[in-house]
Amino acid sequence: MKIVVDAMGGDLAPEQIVLGAADAVKADNSLEIVLVGAKERIEDVIKANGCSADGLSVVDAADVITNDDSPTMAIKTKKESSLVKAFDILMHDEDAAAMVSAGSTGAVLAGSVMKVRRIKGVSRPALAPILPTLKEHGVVLCDCGANVDCKPLYLMHFAIMASGYAQLMFGIQNPRVGLLNNGVEEHKGNEQTKQAFELLSGSDAINFVGNCEARDILSGNFDVVVADGFNGNIALKSAEGTAEAMLKLIKDGVYSGGLKSKIGALMLKGVFADVKHKMDYNSNGGACFLGVGKVIVKSHGASKRKSICASILQAQELAQKDICKKISEDISKYTETADAVAGSDQ
Amino acid sequence: MKIVVDAMGGDLAPEQIVLGAADAVKADNSLEIVLVGAKERIEDVIKANGCSADGLSVVDAADVITNDDSPTMAIKTKKESSLVKAFDILMHDEDAAAMVSAGSTGAVLAGSVMKVRRIKGVSRPALAPILPTLKEHGVVLCDCGANVDCKPLYLMHFAIMASGYAQLMFGIQNPRVGLLNNGVEEHKGNEQTKQAFELLSGSDAINFVGNCEARDILSGNFDVVVADGFNGNIALKSAEGTAEAMLKLIKDGVYSGGLKSKIGALMLKGVFADVKHKMDYNSNGGACFLGVGKVIVKSHGASKRKSICASILQAQELAQKDICKKISEDISKYTETADAVAGSDQ
Known part of the structure; x- marks a missing residue:
């Protein structure tokens, strides 16, 4: 190849x-x-x-x-x-x-x-990195920055594409899709996510399991999290910045903590390396443009x-x-259904 | 009192x-x-x-x-x-x-x-927690969930109110205000943040220093970060979730890492407690509703x-x-200026 x-x-x-x-x-x-x-x-x-x-x-x-x-x-x-x-x-x-x-x-x-x-x-191609989770495989976050202003139908397409991607990458049948939102309850969200919730929850094309708070992206309770590119980017970068800040705080603490801390850190070297590697999703591949x-x-x-x-x-x-063939087929199948017609009006 | x-x-x-x-x-x-x-x-x-x-x-x-x-x-x-x-x-x-x-x-x-x-x-009261940073004092993130759909003028008011709050809480004169955005460059953002950037950067009422990527909220390079309540909430919760996930990964690594890891973790107990305390912004007070x-x-x-x-x-x-008096005075002062007139049209 x-x-x-x-x-x-x-x-x-x-x-x-x-x-x-x-x-x-x-x-x-x-x-x-x-x-x-x-x-x-x-x-x-x-x-x-x-x-x-x-x-x-x-x-x-x-x-x-x-x-x-x-x-x-x-x-x-x-x-x-x-x-x-x-x-x-x-x-x-x-x-x-x-x-x-x-x-x-x-x-x-x-x-x-x-x-x-x-x-x-x-409707719009989307950037989809795979983030680490606390469970056995990662989570696809889609979109992460390609589309900053999104209609609900775009998010439906992101969900279909990212589900296909998760099936192939994780070898799972029925990826659990969450909608990035500011609360788990159905009525939560801004105008965009409220409309998207309706569209996603009403469709058989995906396995929609509800809203996902940004706190739960890495929980392993979702295989796919859809978001507009602006919010997805905020969530991704906030996670990156926090991981970096924490490692820095631990490092600073070790340096200023005297000999005992330094020996402790040496003994935990393997653990820190594993955590750093797991959180550094970039080292495990790239983001796919779906x-x-x-x-x-x-x-x-x-x-x-x-x-x-x-x-x-x-x-x-x-x-x-x-x-690409999988996405093409899945999107075609969705477009032929009635719920796509409803979605395209939004 | x-x-x-x-x-x-x-x-x-x-x-x-x-x-x-x-x-x-x-x-x-x-x-x-x-x-x-x-x-x-x-x-x-x-x-x-x-x-x-x-x-x-x-x-x-x-x-x-x-x-x-x-x-x-x-x-x-x-x-x-x-x-x-x-x-x-x-x-x-x-x-x-x-x-x-x-x-x-x-x-x-x-x-x-x-x-x-x-x-x-x-225009809209806003919820403002203080997050930890890598520098000597925290950063005010405003809004964090009170207003999910915001006009640019709301963000201007958040900036003024949070600046007043940062002055009182951190004892600083001229808080550096950033706008939460998906990139640092001027042209970055969705429709809302592009308009907000124009309004914030054109005003003398605050010390606007530019866009803040979510990665940099905890950097200490900003004293105030303004966002609509939806994005502020995403950034906050993504940071919380990541901090929790990292501590869990470290803990799991220590438990599965044998005696050496456990001794190492004991020696680093103080460091971990400090980091946990620093990241747990809730233990240092609450979020003020400005x-x-x-x-x-x-x-x-x-x-x-x-x-x-x-x-x-x-x-x-x-x-x-x-x-409250400070916010009232600062908002009045701003409302009397010409840039507020421009803002209220948006």
Whole structure:
């Protein structure tokens, strides 16, 4: 399977991206990875690190899209950038099944919509990271920033797409869907979530289990949590910031706590490493952009080789299991039902 | 100073409420606390715990408002409830300066608006807890759930009120105000936050320093973060849920990690207790309901005596420093300026 990788996107590009790609082909030698970016620099990384070039090919790209670029404008005008060229290969090479980038989220989303196009029937594609939970598998949070102003029908589509994604990723039959809201009671919410609640709870297309307070996202009581991109982003970043703050407070406490604390911390090193790893959802793969015609995985901007490798293997799995076909079928099925008609009026 | 306490509100009422009130009068014997609730049960708690009754008086109330009651309806119809009677005393006893309740948030807010009334010029009163930060003092998050659908002008008023609150609580001159948003760049946000950004950044009434991502609420880079009640609630609860999940993961790791982990955890007991205490913002007082004519402090539903005592002392401090007068003056001053005219159009 061929996967296109934007070798220049991300804070640690191209080095960590290239090393992650090399790790991925080592893990699965059926993979063919096309690295798009500054050819010489990429080849230098391969050589300097003694990586095998088997399974890796390089396509030169002279330009880079950064976080300072306007996403839509950059996709339109930076035709020689690694990201735009990666999209072009993804769309014109029939064998290319997926694309991975750790670059500007806005540009990856804009490029996905402009170059890859929406799946028929999907109102808005959405960004869906998988967060850790206290139970055996994670939870899909959808949307997380692609759509800041949403109609209730968009949230219904997010629920259908994320349910399909959760089925494939977690191997479960009937993912429990929650609606991110400011209380668990039915009547809770703002205008948007009240309308969305009605639509979600009235549909057989998903297994809607009710409102999810932000406090319960990580509880493991939900497999999917839907939200508009603004609220999903707030919930995600608040969780990230809190996890970071707590680790910092513990670290500061250990440093100022004298020898006893330092020894205690040494003895708990393994526990802290496990917790940090579990909370750092970025290291386990990327966020999938659901609802466009090919598999797009957005890896975190600070991704290191391990997380790039995980994102590539995740993209491969999603392409193998044909997430795009599943979404297309599920959305079609929903659109043909009566409740979709009600939803589209809202 | 006389403070009215709803002795029946909260999961651990009346016992922990009464004990907290007794602790408060012990800490400051100038306090007079009126405990409103089931007289016999309250007096039993005082007797059974050997508390001094000095500074404590009891007003009997036969009924209780619970979380299952509809807030507005309960305030209107449950006239014999401890909360409604507490509001009545607050409004009819001239010496009563503040009210503290750990009961239903919705009912406390409804009662505050219906019984205490808004301060003139305030578009919407707002709930403002103080969250911990990595720096020397906390951050006021306003609004946190009182107003789920907000106009930009409401957020401007939240900024003014919370700035006044931060000045009094933290003893700072010029609180740095951030707008909760999905990115730091000026152009980021949904329709609401884009308009609010314009209004906040164009006003001299506050020290607006820009957008605040949810990741940075606890950073200490802001003294006030304004949000609509829906998003503020999402951010707050996501932070709470993450802090709980992390502590649970650490605990589970220690238990399953054998003797070494258990000894390590024992040696770090003090550090963990400090972190837990710092993250548990509820134990340091309650959330102030800003913008109504008297001081209202909403203590967490699970409040124990320590946190009730802290809420009472906080209410006393706010009444002594006359937060209501400050808000009234600051809002008037703003309303007289030209930028308020622009804001009121939005």
